Amino acid sequence: MIKVKQIKSKIACKPDQVKTLEALGLRRINQVKEHDDNPVIRGMIYKVRHLVEVTES
Template identity: 45%
Template sequence: MARIQIKQVRSIIDRPERQKRTMQALGLNKIGAVREVENTPAIAGMVAKVGHLIEVTEL
């Protein structure tokens, strides 16, 4: 599987609880936080739901 780098670029303050939990599941908790993960269908779905809060780079 391909790996992707996910970086949080916007705050989760005043976001719905579902989006906050998705960000937590991705391992992001602060602006500027970066995680490298496998691009599985589950991760791709989470990325799609919070795409307005993150920046994605393919590795």
């Protein structure tokens, strides 16, 4: 499992990045969601890596 935390605002981001954050379940700054560690989630995190912080749990 990995924890994904949104650390920056999605305002002024590209629409596909906003949708990726929503698909990860992140809607506001400092919100944390847990996901399984798989290539699909890793790809989503890579796309918005400048907006999120990832910790392994």
